[in-house]
Structures are given as structure tokens and as C-alpha cells.
Amino acid sequence: MNYFPDEVLEHIFDFVTSQRDRNSVSQVCKPWYKIESSSRPKVFVGNCYAISPQRVIERFPGLKSITLKGKPHFADFNLVPHDWGGFVYPWIEAFARKSVGLEELKLKRMIISDECLELISRSFPNFKSLVLVSCDGFTTDGLAAIASNCRFLRELDLQENDVEDHRGHWLSCFPDTCTSLVSLNFACLKGEVNLAALERLIARSPNLRSLRLNHAVPLDVLQSILIRAPHLVDLGVGSYVNDPDSETYNKLVMAIRNCMSVKSLSGFLEVAPPCLSAFHLICPNLTSLNLSYAPGIHGTELIKLIRHCRKLQRLWILDCIGDGGLEVVASTCKDLQEIRVFPSDPYIGNAAVTEAGLVALSSGCPKLHSILYFCQQMTNAALITVAKNCPNFTRFRLCILDPTKPDAETNQPFDEGFGAIVHSCKGLRRLSMAGLLTDQVFLYIGMHAKQLEMLSIAFAGNTDKGMQYLLNGCKKLRKLEIRDCPFGNAALLMDVGKYETMRSLWMSSCEVTLEACKSLAKKMPRLNVEIINENDQMDVSADDRQKVEKMFLYRTLAGRRKDAPEFVWTL
Amino acid sequence: MGGGAAYENDLNFKATELRLGLPGTGCTNEEQAVSGAKNNKRPLLETREERGSKGKSDPQHDDQETDPAPKARIVGWPPIRSYRKNSLQPKKAEAEAAAGMYVKVSMDGAPYLRKIDLKVYKGYPELLKALENMFKLTIGEYSEREGYKGSEYAPTYEDKEGDWMLVGDVPWDMFLTSCKKLRIMKGSEARGLGCGV
Numbered sequence: 001m002n003y004f005p006d007e008v009l010e011h012i013f014d015f016v017t018s019q020r021d022r023n024s025v026s027q028v029c030k031p032w033y034k035i036e037s038s039s040r041p042k043v044f045v046g047n048c049y050a051i052s053p054q055r056v057i058e059r060f061p062g063l064k065s066i067t068l069k070g071k072p073h074f075a076d077f078n079l080v081p082h083d084w085g086g087f088v089y090p091w092i093e094a095f096a097r098k099s100v101g102l103e104e105l106k107l108k109r110m111i112i113s114d115e116c117l118e119l120i121s122r123s124f125p126n127f128k129s130l131v132l133v134s135c136d137g138f139t140t141d142g143l144a145a146i147a148s149n150c151r152f153l154r155e156l157d158l159q160e161n162d163v164e165d166h167r168g169h170w171l172s173c174f175p176d177t178c179t180s181l182v183s184l185n186f187a188c189l190k191g192e193v194n195l196a197a198l199e200r201l202i203a204r205s206p207n208l209r210s211l212r213l214n215h216a217v218p219l220d221v222l223q224s225i226l227i228r229a230p231h232l233v234d235l236g237v238g239s240y241v242n243d244p245d246s247e248t249y250n251k252l253v254m255a256i257r258n259c260m261s262v263k264s265l266s267g268f269l270e271v272a273p274p275c276l277s278a279f280h281l282i283c284p285n286l287t288s289l290n291l292s293y294a295p296g297i298h299g300t301e302l303i304k305l306i307r308h309c310r311k312l313q314r315l316w317i318l319d320c321i322g323d324g325g326l327e328v329v330a331s332t333c334k335d336l337q338e339i340r341v342f343p344s345d346p347y348i349g350n351a352a353v354t355e356a357g358l359v360a361l362s363s364g365c366p367k368l369h370s371i372l373y374f375c376q377q378m379t380n381a382a383l384i385t386v387a388k389n390c391p392n393f394t395r396f397r398l399c400i401l402d403p404t405k406p407d408a409e410t411n412q413p414f415d416e417g418f419g420a421i422v423h424s425c426k427g428l429r430r431l432s433m434a435g436l437l438t439d440q441v442f443l444y445i446g447m448h449a450k451q452l453e454m455l456s457i458a459f460a461g462n463t464d465k466g467m468q469y470l471l472n473g474c475k476k477l478r479k480l481e482i483r484d485c486p487f488g489n490a491a492l493l494m495d496v497g498k499y500e501t502m503r504s505l506w507m508s509s510c511e512v513t514l515e516a517c518k519s520l521a522k523k524m525p526r527l528n529v530e531i532i533n534e535n536d537q538m539d540v541s542a543d544d545r546q547k548v549e550k551m552f553l554y555r556t557l558a559g560r561r562k563d564a565p566e567f568v569w570t571l
Numbered sequence: 572m573g574g575g576a577a578y579e580n581d582l583n584f585k586a587t588e589l590r591l592g593l594p595g596t597g598c599t600n601e602e603q604a605v606s607g608a609k610n611n612k613r614p615l616l617e618t619r620e621e622r623g624s625k626g627k628s629d630p631q632h633d634d635q636e637t638d639p640a641p642k643a644r645i646v647g648w649p650p651i652r653s654y655r656k657n658s659l660q661p662k663k664a665e666a667e668a669a670a671g672m673y674v675k676v677s678m679d680g681a682p683y684l685r686k687i688d689l690k691v692y693k694g695y696p697e698l699l700k701a702l703e704n705m706f707k708l709t710i711g712e713y714s715e716r717e718g719y720k721g722s723e724y725a726p727t728y729e730d731k732e733g734d735w736m737l738v739g740d741v742p743w744d745m746f747l748t749s750c751k752k753l754r755i756m757k758g759s760e761a762r763g764l765g766c767g768v
Contacts, residue, residue: 077647134652160654167733188654192733269658293658343649344659374649401649432650458650483647 006031010039019044038062045069046503048086048110049528052558053094064103065129066091070110072506072552073456074481076134079508079550081534083565086110087137089119090563096123104129104155111135117142121149129155136162140170140189147173154207155183165191172197181205185212187236187267187293192216203228212236215269220248226255234288235259237267240275253278266290266316273301283308287335290316292342299352303328313337313367318344319353319374326357330364338370343401355382355408358398362389370395377408378435383417387424396421397432403459403484406436413437419444422452432456442466446473454479467491471498481506489516496523504554515544517551521571528560529553531569674728674750678706679757689750694743702726706755713739725756 013036016022026036042065043056056063070086088110095102102124112135120127127150140163146156147170171194174181181201186193193216202208208229213222217238226232252275262282271294286309291297299322306312306325312333319341321329329336339361341353355378361368362385369392378400406413413436422428422445429451433441437460445452446469453476461467467487470480471494480502488511499505499520514531521529532550560570672689685705692698699710711721718737719725726738730749738746738753 074647076652077650078653079647134654160652162654292655295659342651342655374651399649403645403648456650458648 006035009035013039017042041065042104043067047554047556048088048091049558049561050503050554050556053091055557057094057098057100061100064101065106066102066104067106067108068110069108072481072504073109073479074483074506074508075109079483080552081532081565081567082136083111084532084568085561085563085565087563088112089116092116092119092123100124101126103127104131106131106133107135108133109135111137112142113137114139114142114145118145118149121145126152128152129157131155131157131159132161133159134161139164140166140191144170144173147171147178148175151175151178152180153178154180156181157183157185157210158188159185161188163189165189167191169194171201174201176204179204180207182207183210183234184208185210185236187212187214187238187269189214189216195221199224199228205229208232210234210264212267213238215239219252219275223248223252223255226252226259230258231261232259233261234264235262235266237265237269239270240268241270241272249275249278253281256281260285262286264288264290266293268294268297271296273297276301276305280305280308284310287311288314290314292316292318292340294318295320295344299325307332309333311335314339316340316342318342320344322352323354323357323360326353327360327364330360333365335367336361336365337367338395339365339368340372341374342372343374352376355379358382359385359389362386366390367392369393372397372399374399374401376401377405378414378417379407379409380412380414380417380420381409383414384420387417387420391424392427393421393425394427395430396425396428397430397456398434399432400434403434404436413441415440415444419448422449427451430454433460434458438462439466439469442469446470449474451476453477455481457482457485459484461485461487464488464491464494468494471495477501478503480504482508482510484509486511488512492516493520496520499524499527499553500555502555504552506550506552507548508550510547512548512551513545514548517548518544518571520553526555526557527553528556529571530564531571532567533569534567672747674752676702676705676753676755678755681706687753689747695739695746698738699726702753702755708755710755715740723758726753727756728753 009032013022013025016025019042022036022040026033037059039062040060041062043060043063044067045051045056046069048068048070056066068088068091070088071080071084074080075084086109088107089112096119102120103126105120105127106129112132117138120130122145130146130153138161143156143163146153174197178201182205184201193214195217198217199221202211202225209232211225211229211232211234213225213236215238217225219240222237222240226235256278259282263285265279265282265286265288268276268291273296276297283305289309289312291302291305295318297318297320299320302317302321303325306315306321306328310332312329313335315329315333315336315338317340321341326341329339341357344352353373353375355375358371358373358375358378359382361371368390371393372395375398378398407417414433415438418431418433418437418441422431426448428449431445431449431452432455437457439462442461442465445455450473452474455470455474455477457480464487466485467482468491470477471491483506487507492507492512493516517529517531521527530552531548532552564570673686674689676685676687687701687705689698692701695713699713703710708724709722710724710726711719713719719739727735728738728746728750729752730736731751735754741749
């Protein structure tokens with residue numbers, strides 16, 4: 001390979017796009033490492049504390065696009081204090097200082113301030129794409145800065161963020177010269193938006209293909225937007241309440257008739273179900289449908305809609321669709337690959353779906369490989385059937401609303417059911433389990449789940465053996481998160497080297513003591529072992545034998561982080 | 572506007588119970604015997620901010636005499652994002668609206684706010700009387716031309732469009748549907764509303 005000039009190698013590497021493949025390429029030899037590193041445009045950092053921004057810039061001077069993830073996954077469920085960390089400012093500040101030609105920024109579970117957004121908007125002249133997922137710390141003022149200053153902005157995608165809304169002026173901040181928008185998603189904004197500015201923006205964005213509106217955009221504005229943007233591929237409807245007989249509704253039907261390129265539909269944040277029939281026209285083209293934020297739609301209306309969606313590949317829905325509705329999905333959507341069924345009322349616990357719906361999906365949809373299913377009850381028999389019907393699962397997440405409920409028919413734990421899943425689905429990469437579970441299920445997982453990368457466990461297992469089976473058997477495990485399980489020090493310390501092969505481990509409400517955590521931290525200098533102690537002040541002289549409430553450990557080349565708040569103790 | 576789960580009454584304690592145990596039993600010993608496994612589960616955690624974030628704390632379920640098992644809700648369960656949980660809350664808000672219509676009441680200079688249920692009052696006179704009692708002040712007589720004269724206080728409310736309006740201008744029913752919160756203005760600010768209108 002020394003015969004090829006660098007430029008040729010670089011050109012060849014351009015065709016290698018996945019981060020994993022590029023990592024492999026860079027490990028072949030020193031020259032390849034140099035060339036690959038200097039030319040890599042897209043960098044993915046799964047844990048923002050695993051490496052310092054300076055090191056990333058040094059290694060990848062040509063970086064144009066970066067994805068950063070911050071808080072641990074369990075932060076989604078309020079298990080991590082809000083200001084634990086995940087601040088993006090140091091990264092942006094470093095990029096700005098070193099004049100990195102940043103064009104794309106994607107953040108997940110991070111804290112980003114208005115100052116940071118403003119810094120981004122002023123420091124990177126070619127900035128094109130901002131994607132924020134489950135982030136917080138900013139207001140619509142920060143969005144105004146992005147709108148005003150990023151002259152070539154193509155994508156502004158806000159997914160499920162907690163944004164402080166200072167009312168809708170930010171939309172008016174897009175200058176008249178801004179015509180480059182391809183994707184705009186502000187569905188998560190809680191406040192009003194300037195509707196006239198929105199319409200004008202859309203009218204001057206001929207490349208707009210993806211638009212997701214928030215609840216403040218009513219039906220009549222939707223109709224006029226659709227007229228101006230007939231080439232939309234992805235539409236998120238805002239507020240959809242109107243009398244089906246009105247003139248506006250009829251105009252909407254005409255407008256929808258024009259939008260036959262729409263393949264992905266979501267939103268319906270407020271909805272009068274009789275109006276849904278307007279969308280039956282584009283349903284036959286849909287490959288993706290997300291109605292999981294539309295709590296007002298009855299099962300019968302959902303079913304009517306679904307019957308038209310023969311090409312659906314991805315469906316996110318609420319459990320009010322019922323087992324019967326899932327049977328309709330199974331018989332209609334033969335191309336279905338991913339489904340998520342969310343609880344419409346998490347507290348009452350009257351999930352309308354059971355094992356019957358799951359089995360129906362598994363028998364009707366041969367291409368199904370990714371599922372998230374919240375249900376009231378489950379049986380081992382059903383899981384075994386599902387495993388037989390669908391050996392191609394890559395992601396399998398089941399949640400029974402009562403966390404330690406056993407098999408509804410036999411009262412047995414779900415060891416055999418999940419055992420069947422991991423045995424049959426040899427490509428399983430992500431698993432999340434539910435219900436009553438003993439150490440046995442972990443034995444099965446350790447034995448069979450050879451491709452497993454991420455595992456979430458709650459209220460499961462009996463002894464340390466459970467966790468030991470996992471750590472021993474799952475060679476590709478990267479993220480392990482455990483809550484309320486009786487795993488303790490013996491399991492934690494069994495194979496300390498293992499944690500350097502993983503991104504992170506979360507353990508809360510388990511049997512691990514401070515002493516074991518300290519011992520682990522001492523043995524493994526390249527791990528940060530954090531104890532999160534919200535309620536008490538950090539008691540350095542605390543009894544080592546006390547149990548640790550929350551521990552989060554992760555491998556890192558950056559050492560102990562300097563921005564940890566008082567209640568986080570890095571051992 | 573209905574949804575999947577029916578609401579018989581808001582606080583359906585039995586149905587919301589989350590406990591460690593087989594369905595129909597309250598006794599962990601039985602569970603151990605059936606599953607044949609030792610159960611080393613830790614006691615459930617009390618909830619914290621999760622309840623607070625809903626803006627209305629649910630009372631502890633201490634009054635159930637039959638069931639010895641813990642009834643506290645589990646923190647971070649079920650595992651769905653807060654964003655999603657909050658988006659489902661509108662259903663709860665609907666139920667609350669049917670039960671009562673609580674709005675915040677602030678008074679200029681007071682250290683903390685109060686909340687009142689507008690549904691309890693049949694009209695403006697009753698509402699104003701209640702406000703006078705709550706904050707120990709006099710609001711005066713309403714007149715269309717001059718607002719509230721005879722006192723340095725003026726009751727105002729924020730409507731759905733975010734504007735601050737004088738209480739009393741619109742019919743009571745319209746007021747009920749548009750009032751988001753109340754503010755008792757004091758002093759010169761208050762006088763501005765009544766003058767020369």
C-alpha cells in the first residue's frame with residue numbers, strides 16, 4: 001500500500017463512511033492512521049467525557065460534523081440529577097478557538113446554553129445543521145441567534161427538548177436571504193410562533209423536505225403551508241382541531257392531495273379524530289407514522305388510518321390501539337420493520353395491549369426487527385412464539401408496567417421467554433427486559449447473546465451470579481444499565497478489565513458498597529467512577545461499607561472531569 | 572375528547588398501585604414459594620420530583636387498610652421520557668378541569684402566590700369577595716368606565732393570548748374559559764387601567 005500516493009488512499013477512504021469501519025481502517029498501519037485521521041469528516045463521541053475536545057481536534061483536524069452524547073440513558077427517566085453534567089460549551093469553545101470548520105452538530109442528552117448557540121452561530125461560517133435530541137439549557141433566544149447568523153442553515157431539528165419559550169420571535173429572525181432550509185422541526189416548542197413569518201419562510205425555502213410543526217400552528221395555517229410546500233417528504237402536523245364540514249377542512253383535503261411525496265407523518269399534537277380521514281389519501285405512501293404524541297385518538301380511528309398504510313415500515317403508536325388494532329397492523333403492514341407501542345396512561349396502568357398484540361405482530365410482520373412494547377402483562381409462551389416467528393430482532397425492548405409481574409398464565413418468571421428470545425435472535429444488539437426474572441435469565445443471556453451491545457435491567461435477578469453471567473458471556477457489551485437489582489461487590493469486581501471494553505456501566509439501588517467502588521477506581525485509573533449522591537452532602541469520611549445509591553462509571557482518556565457538581569464524587 | 576384509558580375517578584388508588592408481588596396477593600412469602608427463587612428485592616423508593624413536576628402532589632395511599640404491601644410509586648418508572656409523560660398530561664389536565672379550575676393568584680408585593688378554584692364561584696361578586704378575604708384588602712366597585720374605583724387595587728387576569736385584562740369586562744362564562752391566571756395590581760399601575768378609558 002506504500003505504492004499509492006496519499007491522495008489516492010484518501011479518496012478510497014472517502015467511501016468508507018461508518019465510524020466503526022473508519023476506526024478499523026485507521027488501525028491497519030501508521031500511514032493509514034495518519035491519512036484516515038486527517039481526512040475524517042464525521043466524528044462520533046458516545047460519551048462527551050471519554051475524551052477531551054482538544055484531543056479530538058488534534059486527531060481529526062478535518063472534522064466537519066460531530067455527534068456528542070452526554071448524560072447516561074437513565075437520565076431520560078429522572079434518575080440522574082438535572083445538572084449532573086453534559087455541558088457542550090467547552091467543545092464549542094475549543095472548536096471556535098481552533099477554527100474548526102464545523103458544519104454539523106448533533107447532540108443528545110446534553111446541556112447547551114443560549115450563549116453556546118450564539119457562539120456556534122458566529123464562529124462557523126459554513127454551519128449547516130443543528131440537531132438537538134433531549135437537550136436542555138436553552139431558550140428560543142438561542143434559536144434566534146442560529147436563525148439570524150447561520151447563512152447556509154439547512155437543518156434545524158429539535159427533538160423532545162425542554163426549551164424555555166420566550167415566544168415566537170425566533171422564526172422572524174431568519175433573514176429574507178435564507179432560502180437554504182431543507183429540514184425544520186420545532187414540534188417540541190411549547191409557545192406561540194409567528195405564523196406569518198413561518199409561512200413566508202416556507203414560501204422562500206424551495207428545498208424544504210422535512211417540516212414538523214408545534215401545537216401552535218392551527219389547521220388553516222397548515223393548509224396554506226402545504227400549498228406552498230408540495231414537495232415535503234416528512235410532515236409533522238401541529239394542532240389539528242377543526243370541524244370536518246368547514247371550508248378550511250375542505251381546503252386542507254385539496255392541499256393534501258398535492259402532497260403525494262409525503263412518506264413520513266407525525267404530530268397531531270391536538271386532534272379532532274374525525275379530521276384524520278383527510279390524511280387517508282397519503283397513507284398509502286407512508287413508510288413512517290408516529291402518532292405517539294396524539295393521546296386523543298381512539299383505537300377505532302387509529303385502525304381506520306392504519307388500514308390505508310400498506311407500505312409502513314416504522315410505526316410509533318399509543319397502546320389505545322389495543323390488541324385488536326395491532327392485529328390490523330399485522331395484517332396490513334407487511335413491510336413493518338420497527339414498532340413502538342407507548343402507554344397512553346403510565347400511572348393508571350391500564351395498558352390496553354397484552355401478549356396477544358405482540359404475538360400478532362410477530363406472526364404478521366416478517367421484516368420486524370426492532371420493537372419497544374409497553375404492556376399490561378406477558379407470558380413465556382408468547383415470548384417463545386415471538387422468538388420462533390422473528391429470529392431477526394436486533395432491538396427488543398419489553399416493559400411490563402408492573403415491574404415484577406410474573407407470567408400471567410403460569411406465575412413463573414420470564415427466564416424461559418427471554419431465554420428463547422436471545423437464543424433465537426442471534427443478531428440481537430439491544431435488549432431491555434421486564435417482569436419477574438431470576439439469575440437464570442442472565443445465564444441464558446451470557447450464553448447466547450453474543451452480539452448484545454446494550455442491556456437495561458430493572459428489578460431482576462437474585463444474586464451476584466446474575467451479573468457475573470452477563471459480564472462473562474456478553475463479549476460485545478458496551479452499555480449496561482442496572483437499577484434495583486441485588487447485584488453487589490463480588491459481581492462488580494469480578495472482571496475489572498471488562499469495563500475498559502465498554503462505554504459505561506450504571507448501577508443504582510443495587511448492593512454495591514462504597515468500598516468496592518473505591519477499590520475499583522484504584523485498580524482502573526482509566527475509568528471514572530462517579531458516585532451520585534443527591535440528598536446528602538459528600539461525606540468523605542463515610543463508612544465504606546455503606547451501599548452506594550447511584551454509581552456511574554465510564555472509560556475515559558480525559559481523566560476526572562472538572563465540571564462535576566457537588567453531589568457527584570469521582571473516586 | 573376521549574382516550575384509551577377511561578377515568579372513573581381521578582384518584583383510583585387501587586389501580587395505580589405498584590407493588591412487588593404476585594397479582595392478587597399482598598404477601599411476598601407466597602411469591603417466593605411459587606417462583607422457587609429467593610427474593611432479595613430492596614424496598615421501593617419514595618418518589619420525589621416526579622410528583623412535583625406534575626404540579627399537584629398525590630397523597631400517600633395510607634388509608635388502604637387491606638393491603639400491607641408498599642404503595643409508593645417508583646422513581647423513574649415506567650421508563651418513558653419526561654417529555655413524553657408530560658405530553659400525555661393533557662388528559663390529566665382535562666380531568667382536573669372537570670373537577671375544578673385552579674388558577675394562580677399573585678398580588679404585587681406578596682412573597683408567594685395563591686391558588687383558587689374559579690369553578691367554585693358563581694360570578695364576579697363572589698370571586699372578588701374571595702380575593703378580598705384571601706389578601707385582606709378592598710377592591711372597590713367595578714364600573715365599565717372607570718374600572719375599580721375606591722381602592723388602590725385592581726384585579727387583572729392573563730387571557731389565552733397573553734394579554735392582561737381587567738377582571739369584569741367580559742361575561743363570567745367567557746372569563747372562565749379565557750382566564751389563565753390572576754394578578755392583583757397595586758398602586759399606580761392599577762390606576763392606569765381605569766383612567767380615561
